Amino acid sequence: MGSPVNSHMVITLSDRFSQLKSKQEKALVLFLTAGDQPLSQLPAIVSTLESAGADAIEIGIPFSDPFGEGPTIQASSQRSLDNGTKPIDILNALSDLPRNIPIVTMGYVNPVMRMGWTTFAERSRAAGVTGTIISDLVPEEADEWCAACTANELETIFLVAPTSTQSRMDEVAARSTGFVYAVSRTGVTGAENAAPPEVQGLVSAIKLRTDKPVCVGFGISSPTHVRMVCQVADGAVVGSYLVNLLHKKWDGGAGAAEIHDALAELKAATRG
Numbered sequence: 001m002g003s004p005v006n007s008h009m010v011i012t013l014s015d016r017f018s019q020l021k022s023k024q025e026k027a028l029v030l031f032l033t034a035g036d037q038p039l040s041q042l043p044a045i046v047s048t049l050e051s052a053g054a055d056a057i058e059i060g061i062p063f064s065d066p067f068g069e070g071p072t073i074q075a076s077s078q079r080s081l082d083n084g085t086k087p088i089d090i091l092n093a094l095s096d097l098p099r100n101i102p103i104v105t106m107g108y109v110n111p112v113m114r115m116g117w118t119t120f121a122e123r124s125r126a127a128g129v130t131g132t133i134i135s136d137l138v139p140e141e142a143d144e145w146c147a148a149c150t151a152n153e154l155e156t157i158f159l160v161a162p163t164s165t166q167s168r169m170d171e172v173a174a175r176s177t178g179f180v181y182a183v184s185r186t187g188v189t190g191a192e193n194a195a196p197p198e199v200q201g202l203v204s205a206i207k208l209r210t211d212k213p214v215c216v217g218f219g220i221s222s223p224t225h226v227r228m229v230c231q232v233a234d235g236a237v238v239g240s241y242l243v244n245l246l247h248k249k250w251d252g253g254a255g256a257a258e259i260h261d262a263l264a265e266l267k268a269a270t271r272g
Contacts, residue, residue, distance in 0.1 A: 012130050013102045013155050013178035016055055017213045017234060026270040027235025028053055028226065029215055030242050030263070031106065033060040033076035035085025037250055039093040044253055045246065050101055052260045053267030055235065058133065059094065061087050061107030068135045072240040076247060087111045088123070095127040104157065104178070106133040112145075121148035131155035131178040139171040146175060159183050160206055162198050173209035180206050182233065184218045195228040203232045223269035230270050238266060 020027055030049050037045060049057055062080035066073060087107070094103060105124060112120045112134055124132060132154055137145060139158050149156050155178030160169055162185055172180055184199045195203075199216055206214050216229045217237030229236040245262060249255030 010125075010128050010130050011100060011102050013056060013104070013157075013213075016102050017179065020055060020234075024271075026230035026233070027055040027213070027215060028263075028267045028270050029056045029058060029217070029235050029237040030054045031058040031060055031073075031217075031237060031239035032246060033062060033073060033080050033243055034090040034093070035062055035080030035083050036076040036243065037246060038083070039085065039089055041250075041253065042093045043097050044256070045250065046097060046099060046103075048256045048260050049242075049263060050099065052263035054101060054263065055267075055270075056102040056104060058104045058106040058237070058239075059090065059129075061090055061105055061111055063108040063111055066108065066135075070240055072244050076243045079247075087115060087120075091123045091127040091129075094129060097128065099128070102130040102178075103128060104131040104133060104155075105129055106135065109134055109137050117144050117148040118151075121145075121152040121154055125152040125154060129154065131157055133157045133159070133181065135159060138168070139175040142175060149177075157181050160202065161185055162202050169205060169209055173206060173212070176210070176212055179213040179215050179234065180210060181237065182206060182214055182216045184216050184220075184229075195232045199229065200232050223265050226266050226269035236266075236270065 017027065032045065034042060046057060062077040062085055064081060066077045132149065146156060156176055157178045158172040158176045159181045160172050161183045182202050203214050203216065213234035215235035215237050216233045217239060220226060220229060220236050220238050221241035226236045245259055249258055
């Protein structure tokens with residue numbers, strides 16, 4: 001039995017960033033944990049995020065030991081696992097999803113390896129996924145995964161942190177095809193009107209190495225944070241803030257309008 005074939009046109013990250021550049025806008029990238037809310041509600045959630053102005057959505061695949069995440073996303077991952085969510089269920093849910101923006105999966109090596117590099121890549125592509133982030137896969141060990149992604153026209157995204165070595169940055173710059181994910185380990189709490197120096201320095205170091213877009217995530221939870229990050233980067237990634245918002249407010253869709261309005265404020269901050 002073959003993988004489901006997605007009939008929707010896949011919007012690539014490259015296309016989306018080109019569109020944004022022509023409009024002089026930066027990207028709002030939103031992260032949610034699949035299965036924290038029932039998977040049957042995923043289309044409605046994605047539709048709400050898209051209508052609020054999301055430029056790309058990262059669909060988190062729950063894992064029992066998401067050591068790179070803060071407590072909010074760890075808790076959402078555990079709730080999803082408690083709901084019985086499996087990676088294949090998430091990909092099947094995504095295959096039924098009409099969308100006009102790039103959908104990216106984000107997870108850890110273990111669940112991907114369990115399915116198999118090639119199988120996971122094939123099923124992701126069939127589900128209409130444009131790109132993938134495997135948080136704990138270092139680029140130096142990613143040959144097999146990158147080959148599977150190339151064969152299935154999946155864009156790859158690797159992470160850089162302020163602690164990354166020069167050689168790691170070089171590898172990430174060479175291997176990333178969608179965008180480079182700059183992890184601001186401090187959270188974005190700099191001066192009111194400027195991105196913190198460590199974020200500026202990290203983005204500058206990455207941009208010396210690649211012409212791919214650079215998006216900054218970790219600790220971004222307000223229009224002020226988004227505006228600061230977008231002064232130096234090509235986009236802002238919002239994760240824990242949205243995961244918390246969905247957990248507290250979604251309520252089967254009853255809170256969709258409130259969530260939409262909060263996210264629309266974040267998107268407005270990418271426009272200057």
